[in-house]
Amino acid sequence: MSCSKIFSGDLPELTYEVIKYFQNDYSTLYSCILVNRLWCRLTIPLLWENPFSICTENNDFIEIYLCNLNNDFITILNEYKIFNNSLSTNTLFNYPSFLKYLNTYKFITSIDKWVDYVIRNSTFEISYLFKHFDSVSKLIFKIFIENEIKLHTLEIEISGTYYSTYFNEILELILQNQNFIHNIGNLKLYIKNYDENMDHILQITHLHQNLKKILICNNYTSLYQSLLLSKDYNCSNTLNTITFYYVDFRKIINLDKVFGQLNVLETVHIINCSSLEQIINLSKPFKLKSLILIKIQFESLQQLLLKSGDYLENFGLGFSYGLSSRQVLLGLIIKYCKNIKFLDLCEICEFRYQITYEILDLIENIKQALNHLSINILEDNHSTNDSSIILKNLGQALPSKLEYLSLELKVKESDFRAFLENSQDVFINKLLIKLQIGSDDISHYIKEYIMKGERVKYLAIMDINNNNQLSDFRDEVVEFKLYNIGVRSYNDLLISVDKFIKNID
Numbered sequence: 001m002s003c004s005k006i007f008s009g010d011l012p013e014l015t016y017e018v019i020k021y022f023q024n025d026y027s028t029l030y031s032c033i034l035v036n037r038l039w040c041r042l043t044i045p046l047l048w049e050n051p052f053s054i055c056t057e058n059n060d061f062i063e064i065y066l067c068n069l070n071n072d073f074i075t076i077l078n079e080y081k082i083f084n085n086s087l088s089t090n091t092l093f094n095y096p097s098f099l100k101y102l103n104t105y106k107f108i109t110s111i112d113k114w115v116d117y118v119i120r121n122s123t124f125e126i127s128y129l130f131k132h133f134d135s136v137s138k139l140i141f142k143i144f145i146e147n148e149i150k151l152h153t154l155e156i157e158i159s160g161t162y163y164s165t166y167f168n169e170i171l172e173l174i175l176q177n178q179n180f181i182h183n184i185g186n187l188k189l190y191i192k193n194y195d196e197n198m199d200h201i202l203q204i205t206h207l208h209q210n211l212k213k214i215l216i217c218n219n220y221t222s223l224y225q226s227l228l229l230s231k232d233y234n235c236s237n238t239l240n241t242i243t244f245y246y247v248d249f250r251k252i253i254n255l256d257k258v259f260g261q262l263n264v265l266e267t268v269h270i271i272n273c274s275s276l277e278q279i280i281n282l283s284k285p286f287k288l289k290s291l292i293l294i295k296i297q298f299e300s301l302q303q304l305l306l307k308s309g310d311y312l313e314n315f316g317l318g319f320s321y322g323l324s325s326r327q328v329l330l331g332l333i334i335k336y337c338k339n340i341k342f343l344d345l346c347e348i349c350e351f352r353y354q355i356t357y358e359i360l361d362l363i364e365n366i367k368q369a370l371n372h373l374s375i376n377i378l379e380d381n382h383s384t385n386d387s388s389i390i391l392k393n394l395g396q397a398l399p400s401k402l403e404y405l406s407l408e409l410k411v412k413e414s415d416f417r418a419f420l421e422n423s424q425d426v427f428i429n430k431l432l433i434k435l436q437i438g439s440d441d442i443s444h445y446i447k448e449y450i451m452k453g454e455r456v457k458y459l460a461i462m463d464i465n466n467n468n469q470l471s472d473f474r475d476e477v478v479e480f481k482l483y484n485i486g487v488r489s490y491n492d493l494l495i496s497v498d499k500f501i502k503n504i505d
Helices: 001-006 011-020 027-031 037-047 063-064 071-078 103-120 127-132 136-146 164-176 177-181 198-208 219-227 254-260 296-308 322-334 352-365 386-397 414-421 443-451 474-481 497-501
Strands: 101-103 153-158 185-193 213-218 241-245 267-271 287-293 314-317 342-349 372-378 401-409 425-437 456-463
Touching: 011 164, 063 103, 063 136, 063 219, 101 103, 103 136, 103 153, 103 164, 103 296, 136 164, 153 198, 164 177, 177 198, 185 198, 267 497, 287 296, 296 314, 296 322, 322 352, 322 425, 352 386, 372 386, 386 401, 386 414, 414 443, 443 456
Parallel strands: 101 153, 153 185, 185 213, 213 241, 241 267, 267 287, 287 314, 314 342, 342 372, 372 401, 401 425, 425 456
Antiparallel strands: none
16 A cells, blocks of 8 residues: 555655654654655644643743734734744744644643743733733634634643633633534543533533533532533433542432433543442443542452453552452452553552562563553561562563553662663653662663663653652753653653543543
8 A cells, every 4th residue: 555655656645644653752743844845744733733732841832823913912022022033924834723632721821831931031021911911821712713723622621720710711712602612523521620610611511512521520510410410411422431530429319320321431430439339330331441549448349340350441559458358359450350551559558479479460461451550669667678579570571562661669779670681672661760768879770771772762760869850960861862762850751640531532
């Protein structure tokens, strides 16, 4: 097929397929722009599909959007030399038209970060300008509406009340321009806190009539009642994914009735919830793809694994059980959960030798599917050498390629060297290491095995002993970059629960 395209002269399509492979590798995409005009023309739309998700120092891409404005606000900003170069309306591309994915929280916080940067770095007192005119977020959102953009996905996220005014402005703009709503392919709701704009959100959902995904959080059950039980918001033939986040199911009513009327529901994710009996007793089959829990009654967890183990792809648990229960639990996971891609073993106290080896057996058992692995062992002066056992045996249990590996351990030099030697054939896209108190200095092994071996793409190391990170040392960052390894801060690479729930399907 590819050969026929080459001989037929269809090189742009082939080139686009190559570039699209690097869709989430922004540094590579930026390099593609510089190759030639064709590569630039094919790459720019990919870079501008979801720009508010890209972490930059000052979010100066927002200035490009402002090029579409022609009003007093932009004139004054240019007069005060806010930008390195005066903004021009003659841009090479219609950048707003490329936007396909928009998360309201990221949108507002990105603009807030840019405004803060501009004010701090200006030689003039300009803070009053941003108070006198419409908010920058409102101005840019108007640009999106005027360009009649067609979003693949709009995520309405409410994570607190700090930005409520800006959220309200945006939601009102959306409701005033219903064509914008109809041009949204997929609507997703992440409502983590009560917000005064909830009525606006419900109106948008009603007008869109194509809600695909919802996150029910913090026992905020009024949203659940309004959307899933009311005839005014018919989601029965559209909603395919529900994520329950910190929900006490004792406060959820008519769960069986709701699940019964959701005709296309495919996936359920349960994150740090409690009292799961209603979920366990549901009569309608569903695919439980994510189960991440801090603590749960052992019998309930046992029932869930028996019922849904085949579907589980994301599993996380703190082992706060007695030794015998841990052994039974690990046996069930090994037996019934063959398709785990994301495994998070957090805040594990005193594995004991037998449990530690069973953890390694679990990793070996799922290595064909495993893509993300986190291990956090809390050791004190009286605990056994669980970190040592893990490091000596983990390397040979890993798959040949991992997207993400996070280790929070008490690390000894010899154990870490054993891990590196045993994992020489493993490529890790993102490697995070948090050295607990009492750990040895492992910097020379990092350079010898990881840097020179080019076995990692992104690296973050935090040393609790010295309260510093590898990313704090500029010379080290530059040196690793010479070997094509990007050093990042620990929190930038860390997959928190918030990051996880936004990225799961």
